Amino acid sequence: MEIVRPEVNTPQEADAVEGAYINSLIADSTSAIPDPDRWIDEAVHRNVFLTTTDTILAWGRQRSIFPMLFATACCGMEVISMSVSRFDLSRFGMDVVRFSPRQADVMIIAGTITWKMALATRMIYDQMAEPKWVVAMGACAISGGTFRESYSVTPGVNRIMPVDVYIPGCPPKPEAVIFGINRLHAKIIKGTMDDPMLSKP
Amino acid sequence: MLDQFGYVGILLLIATGVTVLIPILPMLFKALGLIPGKKTAAKLVQYESGMQTIGKTWVQFNFRYYYFAVLFVLLDMLTIFLYPWAVNIKDLGVGGLVAVGIFLVILAVGYIYAWRKGALQWK
Amino acid sequence: MTLLDQFQKTLLASGLPDWAAYLVPALMGVILIVAVSLTLVIIFIWWERRLLGRFQLRLGPNRCGPEGILQPVATGLKLLLKEDIVPAKADKILHFLAPIVVFVPVLMIFAVVPVSDGAILANLNVGIIYVVAISSISTIGIFMAAWGSSNKFALISGMRTVAQMVSYELPVVLSLVGVVLVAGSFSMLSIVQSQSIPFILVMPLGCVIFFLGCLAEMNRSPFDLLEADSEIVAGYHTEYSGMKFAMFFMGEYGVALAYSTVITTLFLGGWSGPLLPPVIWFLIKVVLVFSFTVWMRATLPRLRVDQLMAFAWKGLLPMAVINLIIIAIEVLVVPASMLWVMVILNFAFAAALVLLWSRLFTLGGGRVEV
Amino acid sequence: MFSVGLDHYLILSAVLFCIGLVGVITQRNVIKLIMCLEIMLNAVNITLIAFSMYITPAALTGQLFAIFVMVVAAAEVAVGIAIVFSIYRSRESVDMENFNLLKW
Amino acid sequence: MKFERYGMGIAKGMALTLKHLFRPPLTVQYPNEKLVRSKRIRGNELVWFPDRCTGCGTCTKACLQGNIILVTHHGEENKFIVDKFELDSGRCIFCGLCVESCPYDALAMGLEYECAKYRRGDTILDKEKLKLSDKHQPSAYFRPQFYAQLPEQSLLIYDRKEGGQKLTLFPLSKRKRGPGA
Amino acid sequence: MPIKTEPFYLNLGPQHPSTHGVFRLRVQLDGEVIVDVEPIIGYLHRGIEKLAETRTYTQVIPLTDRLDYVASMTNNLAYCLAVEKLAGIKVPERAEYLRIIFSELMRLANHFLAIGAFLNDCGALATPLIYMWREREKIVDLCEMTCGQRLLFNYMRVGGMSQDVPVEFMPALKKFVAEMPKFIGEYEQLIKQNEIFLARTKGVGILPREMAIDIGASGPVLRASGVNWDIRKKDPYSIYDRFDFEVPTGDVGDCYDRFWVRMREMRQSVRILEQAIGQIPAKGTVWADVPQFFRPPAGEAYGHIEAPKGNLGFYVVGDGSIAPYRVHIFPPSLMNVTALRDMAIGWKVADLIIIFGSIDVVLGEIDR
Amino acid sequence: MPDLVFYLLAAIALVASIAVIMVRDIFRAALCLIVLFMSVAGFFLLLHADFLAIVQILIYVGAISILIIVAVMLTRDARQGYPLDNYKYVAGAVGILLLAAIAYGILNTSFVNFGGAPPEQTIQPIGQALFGSGYVLPVEIAAVLLLSAILGAIAVLRDK
Numbered sequence A: 001m002e003i004v005r006p007e008v009n010t011p012q013e014a015d016a017v018e019g020a021y022i023n024s025l026i027a028d029s030t031s032a033i034p035d036p037d038r039w040i041d042e043a044v045h046r047n048v049f050l051t052t053t054d055t056i057l058a059w060g061r062q063r064s065i066f067p068m069l070f071a072t073a074c075c076g077m078e079v080i081s082m083s084v085s086r087f088d089l090s091r092f093g094m095d096v097v098r099f100s101p102r103q104a105d106v107m108i109i110a111g112t113i114t115w116k117m118a119l120a121t122r123m124i125y126d127q128m129a130e131p132k133w134v135v136a137m138g139a140c141a142i143s144g145g146t147f148r149e150s151y152s153v154t155p156g157v158n159r160i161m162p163v164d165v166y167i168p169g170c171p172p173k174p175e176a177v178i179f180g181i182n183r184l185h186a187k188i189i190k191g192t193m194d195d196p197m198l199s200k201p
Numbered sequence B: 001m002l003d004q005f006g007y008v009g010i011l012l013l014i015a016t017g018v019t020v021l022i023p024i025l026p027m028l029f030k031a032l033g034l035i036p037g038k039k040t041a042a043k044l045v046q047y048e049s050g051m052q053t054i055g056k057t058w059v060q061f062n063f064r065y066y067y068f069a070v071l072f073v074l075l076d077m078l079t080i081f082l083y084p085w086a087v088n089i090k091d092l093g094v095g096g097l098v099a100v101g102i103f104l105v106i107l108a109v110g111y112i113y114a115w116r117k118g119a120l121q122w123k
Numbered sequence C: 001m002t003l004l005d006q007f008q009k010t011l012l013a014s015g016l017p018d019w020a021a022y023l024v025p026a027l028m029g030v031i032l033i034v035a036v037s038l039t040l041v042i043i044f045i046w047w048e049r050r051l052l053g054r055f056q057l058r059l060g061p062n063r064c065g066p067e068g069i070l071q072p073v074a075t076g077l078k079l080l081l082k083e084d085i086v087p088a089k090a091d092k093i094l095h096f097l098a099p100i101v102v103f104v105p106v107l108m109i110f111a112v113v114p115v116s117d118g119a120i121l122a123n124l125n126v127g128i129i130y131v132v133a134i135s136s137i138s139t140i141g142i143f144m145a146a147w148g149s150s151n152k153f154a155l156i157s158g159m160r161t162v163a164q165m166v167s168y169e170l171p172v173v174l175s176l177v178g179v180v181l182v183a184g185s186f187s188m189l190s191i192v193q194s195q196s197i198p199f200i201l202v203m204p205l206g207c208v209i210f211f212l213g214c215l216a217e218m219n220r221s222p223f224d225l226l227e228a229d230s231e232i233v234a235g236y237h238t239e240y241s242g243m244k245f246a247m248f249f250m251g252e253y254g255v256a257l258a259y260s261t262v263i264t265t266l267f268l269g270g271w272s273g274p275l276l277p278p279v280i281w282f283l284i285k286v287v288l289v290f291s292f293t294v295w296m297r298a299t300l301p302r303l304r305v306d307q308l309m310a311f312a313w314k315g316l317l318p319m320a321v322i323n324l325i326i327i328a329i330e331v332l333v334v335p336a337s338m339l340w341v342m343v344i345l346n347f348a349f350a351a352a353l354v355l356l357w358s359r360l361f362t363l364g365g366g367r368v369e370v
Numbered sequence D: 001m002f003s004v005g006l007d008h009y010l011i012l013s014a015v016l017f018c019i020g021l022v023g024v025i026t027q028r029n030v031i032k033l034i035m036c037l038e039i040m041l042n043a044v045n046i047t048l049i050a051f052s053m054y055i056t057p058a059a060l061t062g063q064l065f066a067i068f069v070m071v072v073a074a075a076e077v078a079v080g081i082a083i084v085f086s087i088y089r090s091r092e093s094v095d096m097e098n099f100n101l102l103k104w
Numbered sequence E: 001m002k003f004e005r006y007g008m009g010i011a012k013g014m015a016l017t018l019k020h021l022f023r024p025p026l027t028v029q030y031p032n033e034k035l036v037r038s039k040r041i042r043g044n045e046l047v048w049f050p051d052r053c054t055g056c057g058t059c060t061k062a063c064l065q066g067n068i069i070l071v072t073h074h075g076e077e078n079k080f081i082v083d084k085f086e087l088d089s090g091r092c093i094f095c096g097l098c099v100e101s102c103p104y105d106a107l108a109m110g111l112e113y114e115c116a117k118y119r120r121g122d123t124i125l126d127k128e129k130l131k132l133s134d135k136h137q138p139s140a141y142f143r144p145q146f147y148a149q150l151p152e153q154s155l156l157i158y159d160r161k162e163g164g165q166k167l168t169l170f171p172l173s174k175r176k177r178g179p180g181a
Numbered sequence F: 001m002p003i004k005t006e007p008f009y010l011n012l013g014p015q016h017p018s019t020h021g022v023f024r025l026r027v028q029l030d031g032e033v034i035v036d037v038e039p040i041i042g043y044l045h046r047g048i049e050k051l052a053e054t055r056t057y058t059q060v061i062p063l064t065d066r067l068d069y070v071a072s073m074t075n076n077l078a079y080c081l082a083v084e085k086l087a088g089i090k091v092p093e094r095a096e097y098l099r100i101i102f103s104e105l106m107r108l109a110n111h112f113l114a115i116g117a118f119l120n121d122c123g124a125l126a127t128p129l130i131y132m133w134r135e136r137e138k139i140v141d142l143c144e145m146t147c148g149q150r151l152l153f154n155y156m157r158v159g160g161m162s163q164d165v166p167v168e169f170m171p172a173l174k175k176f177v178a179e180m181p182k183f184i185g186e187y188e189q190l191i192k193q194n195e196i197f198l199a200r201t202k203g204v205g206i207l208p209r210e211m212a213i214d215i216g217a218s219g220p221v222l223r224a225s226g227v228n229w230d231i232r233k234k235d236p237y238s239i240y241d242r243f244d245f246e247v248p249t250g251d252v253g254d255c256y257d258r259f260w261v262r263m264r265e266m267r268q269s270v271r272i273l274e275q276a277i278g279q280i281p282a283k284g285t286v287w288a289d290v291p292q293f294f295r296p297p298a299g300e301a302y303g304h305i306e307a308p309k310g311n312l313g314f315y316v317v318g319d320g321s322i323a324p325y326r327v328h329i330f331p332p333s334l335m336n337v338t339a340l341r342d343m344a345i346g347w348k349v350a351d352l353i354i355i356f357g358s359i360d361v362v363l364g365e366i367d368r
Numbered sequence G: 001m002p003d004l005v006f007y008l009l010a011a012i013a014l015v016a017s018i019a020v021i022m023v024r025d026i027f028r029a030a031l032c033l034i035v036l037f038m039s040v041a042g043f044f045l046l047l048h049a050d051f052l053a054i055v056q057i058l059i060y061v062g063a064i065s066i067l068i069i070v071a072v073m074l075t076r077d078a079r080q081g082y083p084l085d086n087y088k089y090v091a092g093a094v095g096i097l098l099l100a101a102i103a104y105g106i107l108n109t110s111f112v113n114f115g116g117a118p119p120e121q122t123i124q125p126i127g128q129a130l131f132g133s134g135y136v137l138p139v140e141i142a143a144v145l146l147l148s149a150i151l152g153a154i155a156v157l158r159d160k
């Protein structure tokens, strides 16, 4: 469900194309994308040869995640709370906040994703370099939250992209988000050990 | 003298070797299967805040500082004359200072002219 | 006579052929420089993140290894394993070459930095201008990246590099002339040796101008317009990922480190200092200079591009020229043994000049005045 | 001492000069034309310094000349590009064909 | 503006940052140290007391998004027996309206906020997960009866000396490998 | 005469570090100079007004929290005022004071973020934001103590507050208020005289007085343009007439004035807090027992307050049922952001960012 | 060893200079020009002119090429140079003839070496020569040339 858009030359064309693609995105996202979680419950089976490499790879990946702050709404405030001095995300090596998707590793979706925004969200997700992870933070990102009934809101970002960690709350407390990120660390370790290709839809 | 520059040349070679290796290494890893990911059309679109770029990307960029660029090129010539003088200042003495002074004054005229004419200003 | 030359002599004396006696010390020196500077860059990245954290009442990375010192290693490892994306519309050759062109000059600067007496790779006769000339190549690299990645944010950033380069190169070059005037040589070694009093005291204004110029050339706050992330996302490396991005990242800190060492050498008396071994003194001074830039980064907002240029052209350039003339006259008048006279005189002149210039010069916020 | 001698440098610079000349004649894009002029001036500089090195090694006269050539080159580029800018304003082109202001 | 003060303002600002350099950091090293949250915390779960719940359904009505699914059947003595009491914590906004409205104090906000899940399905809290347990403690939000037994909140307003920023400390030696490490 | 070039389009946003949410500015640039700006909103349109029609009067309160989520309690207040007007409910004395206390705390919290983010846009690498966030954390702590949440409080109810503040609240608040002027002084020291900051903001993005009135701007944006307009003074709601405070105004209407008006407003808020702490009755009910499913009479009412960002109005139409027939929200940010285009044309990209930052918008409120 | 470096640099210089006129994309052409400048600096080094080599980088790579790049940015269709389109054959002929003439001249002249060793340091002698002995007037004339270039450039660029 990848979005490829034709070249546009004027703002009018761009708007028309955007509208058309939002509609097709809505039509495409009627069901949730399965969570990439095959290996979570299994014990890590350590391949004798790959163990060391994998450990090192996983260590590197896990210890320095560059977050891409995708703060769209209220949850974004808690993302700031989490990254400033009281809860200091940089302890985990996450202080290098990159705003370019090329350099980011994890997309923390903090806030409501409306259908209009979903297009940009999906596009940015597509533009991120592998390996990449998605954290859905807050009720809105998980399920649409209190706006789920609304005509304009995506019922959960797992309709448009696979989500690795769900952090419930509205907004989740900063600790909750850090806990979620720790869960992501654990997932990265397991995932890397099990399946370095981490292939995703 | 050449032998000292030879060191620099060797440094250049080795530094280039190392740095060329750095971007090539990931290609190797990719071939080994350590780096995931495949090229998709959307991934290769240039990033512009999650929106489609409107129009060409290699646009004609109005660099309004061309005055500065022109002035810079001309004033950069100072280096050629000032450095040889600066090393020899003791030997050249007052005569050299006067010569350089005149040199600077002549260029300062140009600089002040540029300032007066508003070339050092944002229009 | 540098250590390398001595080593070469001994090798020659022990009967090695010419080329081997030349090549062996050279290779050793080069590899040492590359390795040490890369390691130092990594340590400095960590140091900046920790220090910045402490300025901001946080801790900074502290989980990887003792006190987080392995953090940059982890970052490097991760970036190594990151997919490398070249946008479809990019100029692929330039996109590939740009990080290399940025990074190589950074390493090249270290060739002329003396770490202690004689411990220098190449004792060039033109040491000082070599630094300026080499670092101007990096600008081309940055511009290549900006142009090659076919991204409008990058393009804006690329033009900003040009603007910075165009305005700050002259003050830097001119303030260096002052150093040459007093030291009477271009060679970094003899400059350090001639600093019986650190040149920061002898020519405070020159030092400040050079420092500001360096800040602009190493794209650090308040002149970090190239990666003004609140304006143009990530600037010229918006489209770079993986190892190429790491090279820009390292290159940035590498330049910062390189200029810190250059400032240390030129103005802070290089390796000289009492009690401690020279290398330690050198490192201490470098860390201090670097920490100062971090401190500025933690405090200052960023200038706008036209203000940046106005500051350089209307403020620093004339002051640098006047400063230069004053120093030239002093060098001719004051005997070399009485450097302290120059200290006093120059502080007075610097204060007067700054006072005077601040009346003339407006760092305008308005639309018309630059 | 060197097997590479003066002749090598002279030939090289002659070749560079001729490449520049061919460029100057053939290019329609004014900016490229200026670049070709730069190639020619550089070729001249090589000649000067080679002469200086091989004929009067101690006197450095050639190097002094080269310095002045550089000054001239800088002035030429600056004024040349200024003229390009200024004509570009009115003609919106950098094509030589449009630069026929002085054609009779 | 004239550059009149020759950078005095910059110097002042830099002095302030330097002063902050020597202040103790505020950081709570979260997985190892934990702040004590408010007594009335609305954590990211609810605690349900099955023995008190009559299945009256007030909470489902009070929920602004119909998040609580309650299925009951008639038991003896005209009582309702709750078959299914389920809510989706991935959708709940923890507004507390259901807790406020429960007439029998059978529902309370929970203390727990470390609820990140790998799967969307795991965020749904069913009867078993909602029950009181040593992990699921009720908070004092609208339930003043729990107020006394909860620890004092740690406030940033007070210095550490004055008892602010109180932390639940997990000694570093006991640090487990795994998510928190 | 500059060289003629074709302007090009640049998308700033929806995902851009400086857009404070999901705001999109389609900028037409000539070099770095802005030829035209087209703000495109709607990336956070969540249909709050429509959803409010399907929920009861009490259940709308959590929704209003999510409008201006930086200072969410002020939204509750405006909504509750409107509904209380509609239903004719009298709020108990202590609750009125609590409302004042919390709305002033919210004003502080909002301005901390506004100024911090504004300085971030100026390129100050988060340090001011981080220092100010420390103070904001203290406010958040106070709110969390009261109602258990850190951001979206859902604390006010029609007819008062949902519950009384705990006993620890007052001492902590007193300490906070006592320390506050010192910290505000620190921020002034940090940035107010910084030459770079002055050069960036003085004279940039001037909003003339007349235009500010014409576009219907309000809050600090309006006051910075020299208009002394504050609903707390002009139409005192709640019990604001009992307090003694000043309304700071600017004179030019540039970014610096907007910053400086906010700075001084914080001091005034602290003043109000001091007075409120002194006057608040120690005991008393905080809620005029309004049932959760109550039915106000049919009719309509408009309640407006001076929210931190400006004039926030709620227009509630009731049809006698448990749910409002229509809720219309008049957000200050939307009015203020309309001035952006006029302020930004002719400036550079960097200026556009700080002009936008100085307006201080919240997208939840604009898009609703 | 220096011979090897010479041939290497010569190859680079030739390729780069041919690329300058053949490459369609003006920006790439400018980059090739920079490569040429750097290789010329290399020649200067081989010819014991260390100061000039560094100045070559500083002036040509650092300043002149930047100016050229700025000019490239300002023009529309920077991707479209016009390689070799007018007088292709005439130019080729002229070039080859001239080259032949020069080569003939060079190979048939025997240059006299006036002897003496190249100085170990070039900056000091250059300084002495420029400001100490007889070259002061040319230096001032150079300054006047630069001044007139400044005035001319500003006058040309100024608003009409």
Ligand code: SF4
Residues within 6 Å of the ligand: A073, A074, A075, A076, A110, A111, A112, A137, A138, A139, A140, A141, A145, A146, A169, A170, A171, A172, E093, F066, F152
């Ligand atoms: S989950 Fe809650 S806090 Fe987060 S964006 Fe949605 S409404 Fe806002």
Ligand code: SF4
Residues within 6 Å of the ligand: E052, E053, E054, E055, E056, E057, E058, E059, E060, E070, E101, E102, E103, E104, E105, E106, E107
């Ligand atoms: S309101 Fe209370 S008693 Fe009634 S169903 Fe809900 S939890 Fe049970």
Ligand code: SF4
Residues within 6 Å of the ligand: E062, E063, E064, E065, E066, E067, E068, E087, E091, E092, E093, E094, E095, E096, E097, E098, E099
């Ligand atoms: S807390 Fe609010 S959203 Fe959650 S179940 Fe209760 S009423 Fe519904």
